[in-house]
Every structure is written in structure tokens, then in C-alpha cells.
Amino acid sequence: MPLIVYSILYAQKHNFIDVVYISTDDVAVREIAQKYGAKVIDRPEAISGDFVPTVSALKHVLEMLDGDVENVILLQPTNPLRPENLLSEAFDIYQNGNHDSLFTVTRNHQKFGRIENNKFIPFNYTIGQRSQDLEPLYFENGLLYISKASLILKDVIVSENAFPMVVTHPFSNVDIDTLEDFDYAEYLLNRK
Template sequence: MKTIAIIPARGGSKRLPEKNIQFLGELPLLVHSILYAQENKDIIDEVYVSTDNLDIKKIALQFDAKVIDRPDSISGDLEPTVTALKHVLESIESNVGNVVLLQATNPFRPKELLKDAFKMFKDNNFDSLFTVSRNHQKFGKIKNNRFEPFNYAIGQRSQDLEPLFSENGLLYITKADLIHENIIISENAFPFEVNHIFAQVDIDNPDDLDYARYLYHKK
């Protein structure tokens, strides 16, 4: 059974217009994820871009990705990502066993990340896997104009905090059967830890893009 990569990239974006085709270095944002998938041909059999936008479609085809035209009915701001993934699976004839979700807004990934994550996924027969990063910040809530610590006690050293982790969006691996059930991250999903500066890049607004461009030229 095949393992395919799906890159959802709709046209609408309010905080950063035309987000998925903004240039990052010499390439549109979307293309960084397409090339990453293509560099892992030993794992990924086919690369699909799901989009409702003609300009995105042209760019994806230019870089040899397959394009699935996403209907307007599942392209709204509030539509969950899994809907696009499920639509791709329902639109192709390939016998797909696993889906690798690559978000265009997370363009930087450590070179060996997919190789290492996929080996963990296969060796342990997980039904899904997603990347997380450890957070070393001191979090709290503000109630009635007072700050209430959430994950620490006032005066506690940062290095003594109980570890907290966040979903960083670098990649997701899920069995296709789960996608058909509208699930990307299952209850038993394995959290694959990635503590790398690339995990801090998630482009949703102009400041995020500026930071990504800074890292691109720096790294």
C-alpha cells in the first residue's frame, strides 16, 4: 500500500493574503513542502496538493505535484484540515495505506525528520504520529487582574518545571483508514519530540513570514 503526502493549501487567508504563495527565499512558501516530500521518495510515493486556488494549482503543477481541486464547500475558514485530506483520498484511485500531512505554513523541517518519524511509526505500528516541541516558558492565567501561575510556582527555576509540550505542526503521519473517519491525531497517537529552531516557524501573519525569511537567510 502506498504512502502519500498531502499539502493542504487553500487560497483564502485574511491575516496574510496569498499566504501559501508568498516568497520565502527564491521559492513560493508552498514549494518548500513539495520539495521536502519529493526528497523523501523512499517513503513517499506521491505528493498531492489540495487547493481551491488557480495560482496555487499552477505552482504546484510546475513543481510536479499532483493537484486535487478542492470544492468551495470544504474551503472555508472554519473547515478542519481533515476534510481536505479525506477529499483527496476519495478523489484518487491509489491504494493508500498512510498519509503524511505537510502544512505549507511550516516550511522548515530537519532533513532527517520524516525518515526518523516514519521509522518510529512503522516499527511500532502506530496508527498516527505527530511532532511536538518542549516549552520551557512559565505559563499562567489572568483572573480579576491577577496573574495565576499555571505550570510553576512563583520563584521556581525554569529548569525545574514539569515538561510541557506543544503541537508544532512540522508533520503528521496517519493511517488512511483514520482519515476516512475524520481523524488525524488518534487517542493513541505517538508524540514525536522535535526541539529545533525550525519547529518555531508557523506562518500565519506578516511577522511570522518576516521571521521565516530571517531564518532562511541566516541558516
């Protein structure tokens, strides 16, 4: 099943999502999206490609739609695996907490550093410190984003006041950018 289908089917399971849109400049992606019931917005070449920020595509979709949109939920195809109840829980937090945006994060338990002049300089620990004693650091895992449409029209997906929803599920480590990432996602999917 193509990666994009996982996000389409996941979105369609939630009755608070009115319409699923796919923004693309690719004919094959268009056909797949339509086959699975998503509406397609043709993305102009000027805002397509690997180096264009996602917010450009989201803003374009909003500008192409008739009528008002209050909230936008972004489910990226490179994060095809999501816990079953994640979106429902996130949307409840988003609405009940009166947030303007929400995104998912996961705690990182690694010791980070940088190399300068062939010397390792620790970033989040001191040499010899136990991993269990590290100050909690989190990374944006890309599983989902929820934002007010008004923010996106200002070129913002995640505001300074966004709610960081912590996800501890193994799927939070799946962001497919390489063949190794794909293999890991396939391994997790087959375990389920």
C-alpha cells in the same frame, strides 16, 4: 519561492512517498503545485477557508483517489522549514513502532498563566519557581503528521495513541500565521 513549494520539494526528496498531492481551491496555488510536479485535487468551496479543519481536505483527497492508500503524510505549507532527516526518522518510527499516527511536538520552557479578575493565576508553575524546574510541557509544532488513511476517513489525523515525536530543532518554532512569523522564518532560512 512560494511557501507551498518548500513542502513539495521536501516530500519529493523521500523515496517512500509515492505521490505528492495538493488540495486547493486557488488557481495560482494549482499552477505552482503543478509546476513543481505535484498533483492537484480541486477542493470544493464547502471545505475551503480558514475555519475548516484540515482533516476535511485530507478526507476529500482520499475519497477522490482511485485505489487504496495506506498512509498519509501531511506537510503543511505554513511550516516550510524542516530538518533534513526529520521525515525519514519520523517514518521509521511510525512504521517500526506499529503506530497508527505520529505528529511532531516541541518542549515549551515558558511559564504560563491566565488572567481572571485582573489577577494573574499561574498554570504550570508557582510564583518564584525557577524555569529549569518546570514540569515538561510540549506543544504541537505542525512540522509533520503521519496517519493511517483509515483514520482520516473517520475524520481523525492524530489518534489518542499517536506517537509524539519530540523535535528540538529551531525550525520547530516556525509556523507562519503572521507577518512576524514569516520574518522569523526568513531570518532562519538566511542563517542556513
